[in-house]
Amino acid sequence: MKTYQVNENGYYGEFGGAYIPEILHRCVTELKETYLQTLESESFRREYEELLRDYVGRPSPLYLARRLSGKYGCRIYLKREDLNHTGAHKINNTVGQILLARRMGKTRIIAETGAGQHGVATATVCALMNMECIVYMGKTDVERQYANVQKMEMLGASVIPVTSGNRTLKDATNEAIRDWCCHPSDTYYIIGSTVGPHPYPDMVARLQSVISEEIKKQLTEKEGRDYPDYLIACVGGGSNAAGSIYHYIDDERVKIVLAEAGGKGIHSGMSAATIHLGKRGIIHGARTLVMQNEDGQIEEPYSISAGLDYPGIGPMHANLSENKRAGILSINDEEALSAAFELTRLEGIIPALESAHALGVLNKIQFKTNDVIVLTLSGRGDKDMNTYIESNNKNKTENNNSNNIV
Ligand SMILES: *Cc1c(COP(=O)(O)O)cnc(C)c1O
Helix, strand or coil: CCCCCCCCCCEECCEECCCCCHHHHHHHHHHHHHHHHHHHCHHHHHHHHHHHHHHHCCCCCEEECHHHHHHHCCEEEEEEHHHCHHHECHHHHHHHHHHHHHHCCCCEEEEEECCCHHHHHHHHHHHHHCCEEEEEEEHHHHHHCHHHHHHHHHCCCEEEEECCCCCCHHHHHHHHHHHHHHCCCCEEECCCCCCCCCCHHHHHHHHHCHHHHHHHHHHHHHHCCCCCCEEEEECCCCHHHHHHHHHHCCCCCCEEEEEEEEECCHHHCCCECHHHHCEEEEECCEEEEECECCCCCECCCCCCCCCCCCCCCCHHHHHHHHCCCEEEEEEEHHHHHHHHHHHHHHHCCCECHHHHHHHCCHHHCCCCCCCEEEEEECEECHHHHHHHHHHHHHHHHHHHHHHHHC
């Protein structure tokens, strides 16, 4: 049977694999040989499910957003990952990986972070499990996401500012990989999305797949069938999307629509629309689509949302796009902002800016009255309040100015 899941060599079609330095070969092989067996074992499942329930707060609700549905003329359900402990879906993955790390006898945890969300989710589970935690973060990001740095430090993590390259996520990831090369025996690297060398994309997708597992049950209760007509999610590296589609990926009744960050417009030179703009290449151990110039140098992505500006994309998603299994829409900054304000006023929910990109899709599709849509609200908007306030003030000023002219 044709499948969009990973094959035994770690590939999704032509994308994926493990392109790693020799020194990491043993680590990655060890992980590859351990992860499936552990994730499927009874004792792991018991501990993982208990923490998801009592610590993370799962299952997250599947909420029928009535006023939003009214506006778009269909039935829209929001999968409320914003209600999880630490405010987003990322904790599903870090809880799972720390349990795996412990079972592998590792004592030292490293992670990369861009906006700091994955760093906070990692520092959180390290506090919980009493493990040493080192988070690599670009110096630029340390400065602009200082609240998350303070949270990580309060949780007991060491945050190391990275000063190479553009001092952002890509450079932090390079530094984390460098650290792993120096400490292969005692260190476990918790990657924050469905990226990196095999088996990470598959492992992270499996740990996030609790999202679609729950959607199946919840839709059956609410709609009398276990699948929606549309699944919509935003993509940075691809983990909340992978989790949302995991159990539907080979079910062609379900249309998959993914939103990437268009920034100031795909052709503005300031975007993070990796699937639209990327060319085949290797980044952080995987063959995928990469934003790069003609010399193969990685181009710095831009988005108003700090969680979506990764210059690569998970190999699963590159393959879904290549085979037209998923529709990929680019949602720009302004569209995401206005979708965030719309949800806030219609439903009383302030979404994360990343999730607002998924909401921006609603405007771009002509739905039928009976269509059932499940849209994953990957996180809450507390961390984005400064951006929202700024944008609101700017709009007020513009409105006042135009009033003056009239
Ligand atoms: C990190 C983040 C994302 C993007 O990461 P994915 O791996 O693509 O899911 C999306 N939404 C929120 C709230 C995030 O924190």
